Every structure is written in structure tokens, then in C-alpha cells.
Amino acid sequence: MNKLKKSRLGIAFGLAAILLFTGATKVQAAEKIVHDAEYYILEAQNGEAWAKEDKALDKKLAELRKKYGQPPNIIHIMWDDTSFGDVGIPAISKIRGFETPNINRMAEEGILFTRMYTEPGCTPSRAAVATGRYAIRSGMYRIGFPVEYSGIRKEEVTIAEVMSKAGYATAFYGKWHLGDIEEAYPHNQGYDETLFSVYNQVMSLFNEIGEGANAVMGLKEEMLIPDPYKLDNSFVPKGYVMTIEGKKGQLGQEWGGTTHDDYLKAEAEFKKRTIEFIRKNAKAGKPFYVANWPLLTSFMPNPKKMTVSRGLYTDTMQHNVDAFIGQIMDELKKLGIAENTLLIVMADNGPMVHNPPPGLGMTETIFRGGKGDFLEGGVRVPAFAWWPGVIEPEQIVGDIIHETDLYTTFAKLGSAIQHIPTDRIVDGVDQTALLFSGDTHGRRDYVFIYAGPTLAASVKGNWKRHWISGDPTEGSGIGAAYYYLLHDTREKFPMLVNALPQNEAFARMRKRHELWKEKYPDSTRAHGPAFTGLSNARPETTALSKPSVEMNKLPFDPLEFINHELPWETDVDPDIGQ
């Protein structure tokens, strides 16, 4: 069996090597960005047309720069857990009972993407945008909860580092969720100014009021009746930091406390500072890149409903996120910089349809699945681009775009391409042509979708290949799980006979992707003590970086685990579907 496998790999490698030859040589020769293997298959066929298109785009960008005296500003708003269709499509808003007039306006005046792909969860999605790389490559594929003792590695080169080198002012406000260790803080990852929540929305319940309101299990041990059988007091760590404020090159500070009130204050402050940052740089005439990744919603039940739909999500989407987007658009116009600013708004992944808090109001709107799933419902999100005068109005774009593409495209717009590292794979493809020229001008027809560390599915054009499945009747093991997305938007009817032309092609595509990793291997997340690097650390948080059991009573080092990768919460046998 092992022998057979080896020999099959050998054949595959030989074949892939032939197919890769041209692309690989090019990369080594020119010190260009190293893309995923599949990109070179496309470049080999479209490279000439793209080069010609790029010349025209470079000219346009130069003209814009001349006109405004600086490269364009970039604002990236990425909120949580939204079904494609829920925002920006008025007919669906009616069905869902809430409205997003400002996102609708973005769609009317700009681009509505129908195929923006993300990673399937908050942490991996944020890592992908920040690094331009699939989360598997940085090891950031698990969703973090307190206390995780790990985070994004300092060796990763974030979009903030890239843009900073090109002279941009950079800032991060909102839900970072990329680790609770010092090197992972955004101000240690290239952002000039930051105010960020370390974890996610669950923090809104992680306090006394949350306990009372939910009254289900007890999130805080202090509230529980002592368990008479309890032997281990160290299993669940106590204490954490909710929000940190930081400036590049300085120690961070805990901002506010951990009450629900602090949670709500932080949400408001993220917005306030984003607007202030925009104003300040507009005034100074300095190009800026700012990421505002909203906390979206507190998970606390809200007795005062604000939409007909009356969900925590639907209420906050309309009155918090959409309203803020409108505020940004108005502010840009007021400051006179709208025509030199790219605004991208999007969700980070699909809706939380599995085990949501009560009354959340998320649903599968068109696609099957949600957050955590490799189905379209998990990874195909609403996304919009607005740039008056540059992006044509009323565009519905059918090209595939991946969130990592933002990294490369932002760098291109900021004349910062040369600051992208060339010693690793950068999945992000330059999609400037798609922004400037619209539908059918995309440069990607593929996506690899990982479920944690496991390759779960590949998208190529309108076809999708599931590599793993929890359903033993789906036939993944023998290769039957092909889906034609235009007919079968919900990935419910696996094909084999009808997908024959795609069969071997998908196998080659996967093998190329895997063999390319032998040359450019995946990295891992960094591990270490939590919440160091804070100038105002509380004793409880300082205590979190030390073991809660006396070390001399143990026959092993309790901190040793931090040097090892932790598993994905829904671990899959990596051999399935190979």
C-alpha cells in the first residue's frame, strides 16, 4: 500500500514537474512574487494579454498619482459571518427584514463581487488578508479563544509592513483575532496605530452580565457551584485581556477592562479612531491604509430590537456596520479624497449557522453551509468595491477573487509590489485589472479551500471538487464528489460521469499545489507566553504567562506544549481523499 502510494506520487511529481517547468524558471529568473503553482498555468496562457493590460493600467495609475500627488488611500472594512446575498441586494434585504442602504449604494456606484472567496473562519480569514497567503501557510488556521498562547509569527510580512515601506500611514482598528502573544499584536506587525480586540465576539458574554443573560452553562468558573468531583484547577485559565491599544515600536496597553460596557465602548472607539485617522492623514496629504474590522455585534441579547428582522446580527448589520460604511463614504466625500480612495467592504466568512447564540438571526441565504465549512456557504462572502471616478458604477462581477488578492492588489495600487517577500508563496494575485476594467478581467479561476490543516476542496471555474466529506455516501474516497456550481449552488448533488473531463485535471491541480509546497513549505504559528509586552499588565494577565501548577511538582515542563502545533478543532484524517 505504502509502495503503491509512493509510486503514484512519483508519477504525479514527474507530470507536475513538466507542467511547472516554465513557471518555475520564470520566477527564479526575475525575483518576482512566488504565486501558487496554479497561477503559472494561467499565466502561461494569459501572460501576454495581462502584460499588455498592465501597461495600460500602469499608465492610468501614473496619471492618478500625478493628479493627486500621492498614491491612492485604501480602506478595508471586514466584518464577521455574513451570507452572500444578505447585504447589497435589496430584494434579499426584503426577505431578511433588514436594510443596508449604504452597502446598496456602494453596489450602485461600484462593484458587487459574486465570487469573493475567503477562509472559512475569523482567524484564518484575517491571517489570509494580512499576509496575502492562505492561512495554512502561516499556521493561522485555528480560531483563537482565550487563552491560546500563540499567534501570527513575526516573520510573516503583513500588508501594513508592505504599505509602510512604500510610505503609507497604516492603522488597525477592530477585531484582530490573530493571537494573544506579543509578536502577534498588530503594532508589532507593521501597523502604526492600533486599537484592537484580541479575541472575538464571544468576549461580550465572558463576564457577569453575559452569564446572567445567557444563563446556560456558565462561562466564568467563579459563578459556578463548586463541582465536588473537581481535581484540576488549571484546566481552564482565568483572566484575559479584551482590548489593547498600541503604537508601532512601543509597548502596548490594555484599553478598558473586560466588562460588557468595555466591549461596547471599544466598538464605538474603533469607529471613532478610524474616522480620526482618515481625517488626520487626509489633512497631512499622506497616503494611508486603514483596516477597520468591526467587532460586529455583542452576543448579549438586546431587548430593544432595531429592525423588523429583530436579530442581533441583522440589527447590528443595519445600524452599526452599514451605517458606519455610510459615514466613511460621506467623510471621504467631505474631505475631497473619495476619488483617490479605494474602499473595500466584505465579510470574513459565511454565517454562524452552526451553534449560534440565541436570536442571532443568521441563515444560509443562498449557499449551503456557513462559518467553519468548506462549502460555498462558508467561504463565499458579500464584498463590494467603491472608488468614485475610477471604478465604474453598477458592476456585478462574476470573476473569482480571493481575499488574499487584496494584499497584492493593495500593494500594486500603492507602488509597493517590490516590498512583497519573494522567499515564500504569496497566494494573492494582482486584481487591479478587475477593479479598473470590471467583469471578466479577473486573473484567477481557482481557489484551494482548507479546513484547518487539511485541503478540503478545490474550486476551478464553475466546478468544485470536494476532497473530504463527513458523508460516507458522498464518494470522496473514490473521487466522485464533483459539483457544478452554476446548477448546484448548494453542492448537494455530487457528479462523476458528468464531470469526467474535470476528473484528472483536478487531481493534477492538487498535486501541483502540493509539490510546490515541497519547495516553499508551510510555516507555523508562533507560540509563547500570553499578554507580554503590555505596559499596564494586570497581575492576573501577567500570571497567564506562567504555569498555574507549581513546576517543581511536575515530571515535565508544562510550557513545552507552546513549541508544538495545536490541532484544528474539527480534525480530519489527512489521508482521506488523497
Add this chain to the structure above:
Amino acid sequence: MNKLKKSRLGIAFGLAAILLFTGATKVQAAEKIVHDAEYYILEAQNGEAWAKEDKALDKKLAELRKKYGQPPNIIHIMWDDTSFGDVGIPAISKIRGFETPNINRMAEEGILFTRMYTEPGCTPSRAAVATGRYAIRSGMYRIGFPVEYSGIRKEEVTIAEVMSKAGYATAFYGKWHLGDIEEAYPHNQGYDETLFSVYNQVMSLFNEIGEGANAVMGLKEEMLIPDPYKLDNSFVPKGYVMTIEGKKGQLGQEWGGTTHDDYLKAEAEFKKRTIEFIRKNAKAGKPFYVANWPLLTSFMPNPKKMTVSRGLYTDTMQHNVDAFIGQIMDELKKLGIAENTLLIVMADNGPMVHNPPPGLGMTETIFRGGKGDFLEGGVRVPAFAWWPGVIEPEQIVGDIIHETDLYTTFAKLGSAIQHIPTDRIVDGVDQTALLFSGDTHGRRDYVFIYAGPTLAASVKGNWKRHWISGDPTEGSGIGAAYYYLLHDTREKFPMLVNALPQNEAFARMRKRHELWKEKYPDSTRAHGPAFTGLSNARPETTALSKPSVEMNKLPFDPLEFINHELPWETDVDPDIGQ
């Protein structure tokens, strides 16, 4: 058990009687249309406002009539099996890989309904529109296949009869599917001119080419290898009529034969005659009502794909149905009658997602379920209204409207309300205000959804109550299956505690509906010999009206069954969920 039931019924009756008192008296006093019980609950609360609104509407209608010298023309196009969202919403068109530019134009220039409800299958849906009554009331709740020996009863008063009495020219072209007996033919049901297919799309396979192309089971017995165990040669009748042509008061004629070519020719002829009928009456200055219910698509595989989506359905929707709608709109403008013509286009029920022919290309787009299901996916369809100068452009309407409402609304527009029978329940509510004044001007907040003869679900506002379920964990029997449609568009999460305020209210609503039937009972479909009333009947079709087994060899009358109601194909224990 029986005793308990009786006493519960008694209490319910008493309660309902009190609640019904006002409405029932009113109806008897004024000889008005008899609506379903629920309507009177709404009228008691909104009647005054409606009366006021009606005065203004009557004035507007009178002005229009003065301007054009005749009441408005009405065109009703109703094709098969389409998911809400699949047509008229460009962002979803991208996802599905086909386009409907003309329906999109209708939405831009008119109304897109987000809550048009139908019956869950072709035959019941057509019966509901034709009679203004739920299909259960006419007994037309089964989907007909050859040979059914039954059809819509002559005592039903169709919209064509109502409009004819008000001086309209009326015509029916397309898929009638309301029976294969003489009294059921549309020209015997009030339509002046007809060319209609007796059954549905399956007929496109019911011939030698269809056999070959599908090559699965053998639809025609003549093609099969004789079964050596076969004892009964009468079980599946042989022969049928595909298309009939008719004129009011005359015998019908079989039009063409039963080949696939005849099927395609009929589709083209339905369109041609519709346009001719419109032209003729426009020229004559005679108000007209014409129903074109397209055959939609042949089920024969089409080797020449016509959309990126490459489905039988998607191809035909774009190149056949949508193109025809565009042709109609252009024709109305060319004839100068667009501003005095109401055009309504819609699907008859949800997509055929259960057991479709290969390559059909239908999917659940937003709602769960499809044709045959009492879920939103089965009964909530795309629907659009266009009437330049009268219906305001770009309206997305969130009011509930039921296909039976078209009956009453068409009658209202044609000054034909007085021809609607008052001796039976007419479910159709006058929705003229919704057409003229738009969103929030609807007069219905409820729908009763039947699965065959069984009440399966009730919709009230944004809540839905499932009364039956195939899933024993859904809790229908004890009353747990409430769904909040704005959060849970896919009806996947039954509620009980969160739906407490709705609990008893739904029970009362159902009981009122049922008690009202004691006064105005359901009718049944008519039964009889098939394909009589044709001037050119072939011997094979004439033979179908006689038993295929020699009668004197039987101890019973083999035709006796035609006097009895046949069961629904997915029969449900009527006691479940009571």
C-alpha cells in the same frame, strides 16, 4: 380519545364562532365575495382604511378608462418550476450562469414581488389562478399524468368566464394541465380561443426519441423487451393527446401529433398565437385577457447549450421565456397599448429539485424545498408586474400576495367583480392597491398551504406554522414547529418557546379556516372518459374512454372508479398535526 377530540372541537368552534360573528354577518348582508375566514379578521381591523383607499383607486380606474375608452388589458405569463431569485435579480443571475434581461427590465420599470405564494405543483397552481380558489376547493390538487380521466369541474367559474362577462376577449395558450376530460378543456371553461397542452413537460419524453435519449426505464411499453411474468396488459393505458386547439362553444381538435417535433412546434405556436391575439384585439380596440403559460422546456437533452449554465431549464429560461417576455413588452409599446395593459409574469411553483431529469439545472436558490413541498421553496416564486405609467418603477414589494389574488384583482381592474360567484369561498383578495400604491399596501398577511388534500402549513406575517412533517423530531404533533421566516429563510430551526405569542393564534386561525368550510365545503374534480369532445379523435384516443378489459369478464364495473376521488401522490395521514 374520540371523546376528547370532540370536546376540543366544540370549544374551538365556540371560540371561532365568536371571532367570526362580525365578518359572517357582513357577508350575508351584502352578497359580496365570500373570502376565507382569515380575511374578515383583517377586514374588521383595516376595512375602514381599505374603503377609503378603494375610493381613490376607483377614481383612478375611472380616469384610466376615460383616457383609453376601455378597461385595461391583462396578460398573464406563468411558466414552470422556478426558484425565487433565479430571475430578475442580476447578482443571482451571475451565480446561476444565465440572464433574464427582460424580466430584469420589468423589475426596473415595475414591481418585483418578494412574497408571491402559489400552490406547490403545476396542476393545483393553475387551478388556483383559474378559479381564484385554493386547489383543495376545486379538488384539483393532484398533478395530472396521462391518462387521468378527470379534470376541472364545469361548475368552477374561471377568470376567463368572469372577464368574458365584462366584455373581454379571452384566450389561453400553453400548458393548461387541468384535466383530460371534455369539460376541463379551456374553451369549455370560458376562454374564447385556445391552443393548449393537456399535460406537462414529461410529454416531451413520451415518444421514441425521448426513450432513446433518456434510455433509463422505458416510458413507452412498446419499446420494452416483453416481461415474461406480465399478466396485466391494462395497467398502463396507451396513447394520449398532446395538444388541443379549441374555440368557445365548438368541439376541440387535436393539434399536431405526439412526437418531440410536435412538442416543439406547439411551444412556438403558443407564442405566435399570443402575439397575434394581442395584435388583433389591440386593433379592434377590445379589452383582452390572455394567459400564456409556457411549456417551458422540453426534457430532451439539448446537445447545443445556450448559456454558461448549460441546463435545460437555464437555457430555456433565458432564450425562450425571457426573450418572449421581451417580445411582449416591445409589442405592447409598438401597439401603443403598454400604458393600458397589466403584464404579470411568474412561476407556477418552486424548482423541480426532487427527481429532475438529467441536466435540468434547477436548484434551491434561497428557500428550502421545491415543487411538491409546502416549504417556502415549493410555494414562494418569482413574480413581476409591469404597467408603464400606472405601476411605479423599481419597486421591491414585501407584502404577501397569493396567486389566487390575481383572479380578484384582474376582475377588479376589468370592472368584473360582480361576475365573481358568491356561493363559494374565493380565496383571491383584491390587491389593486398593492399594484397602484406599492409596498405595504397589500391586503393579506396569511396563506394556507396544502399538500394535496392535507393542510400542511399556515403562513401569518413573518411566521410559519408547519402542521405536518415527515421528520418525527420536528415536533409537529405537539405543536413545536413554528418558524420565523426572516431569520430562518430555510425553515430549518423549529421554535416553540420563542413562538409562544403565536401558538394559540395559529390554532385559532386554522380552526376558523376549517369551520368556514363547514358552511362552504370543498368541491371535487370532475371524472369521466378521457378525450371526448374532439372532432378529429384518433381511434387510439377514442379507445381510451372505454375499458381495455372486456367488461363482461369482470364482476364489477371497471369505470366505476371515475366517480371517486383519487389520492394525492404523497398521501399524508390527515390526522397528523390536528
